[in-house]
Structures are given as C-alpha cells and as structure tokens.
Amino acid sequence: MNSIDQEYAAIEANARLFNKTQTNPFNLPEGFHKVIAASGRDMGLGHYCVRCKLHTKAGAENGVKHCGRIDTVPTGFFSRAAFYFKLKTYTLPRVWN
Numbered sequence: 001m002n003s004i005d006q007e008y009a010a011i012e013a014n015a016r017l018f019n020k021t022q023t024n025p026f027n028l029p030e031g032f033h034k035v036i037a038a039s040g041r042d043m044g045l046g047h048y049c050v051r052c053k054l055h056t057k058a059g060a061e062n063g064v065k066h067c068g069r070i071d072t073v074p075t076g077f078f079s080r081a082a083f084y085f086k087l088k089t090y091t092l093p094r095v096w097n
C-alpha cells in the first residue's frame, strides 16, 4: 500500500508532465509572425509572447502591449525589410478559440 506522501509525489509528477504540454501547445512562432487563415487568406501580423502567453491572432501591425511594454513593427526602411524577411508564418487551424 502506498503512503499518502507517495501518492502525492505521483500526482505532482503527473501534473508537471501535463504542465509541460501547456507551454505553447499550438507551436506558435515567438514574437511577430505572418498569419494565414485556414482558408488561405492573409490575416496580416500576429504576435505571441512566451513569457506572458499573450497571443494576438491577427491585427498586430499597430503594436502589441504586453509584459509592461509595447512591441511595434520597425519603421526604418532597412530594419523593416529585415523584420519582414525574418518573419515566420503561422497558419490558423480551422477551429480555434
């Protein structure tokens, strides 16, 4: 028979395993990313922060306020070109909440 401490340890281990799967379960790219709808429509920019888990699905072009700051798209010509060059694409699943 298991002691209450052993039972507790087992439950805690299971909870830890589960919590690991709760960090970015949709594999969103970090920071700004290009968003394509399931229909193939261009949805503009999305944003995901790994720290505060805020996910802006679309319309992040005007900046995203999170973690006590505002992330914006660079305005300079070259920094803007580099920004768009590095962007990853995320295709929205057909059903999302």
Ligand SMILES: [Zn+2]
Residues within 6 Å of the ligand: 049, 050, 051, 052, 053, 054, 066, 067
């Ligand atoms: Zn954040």
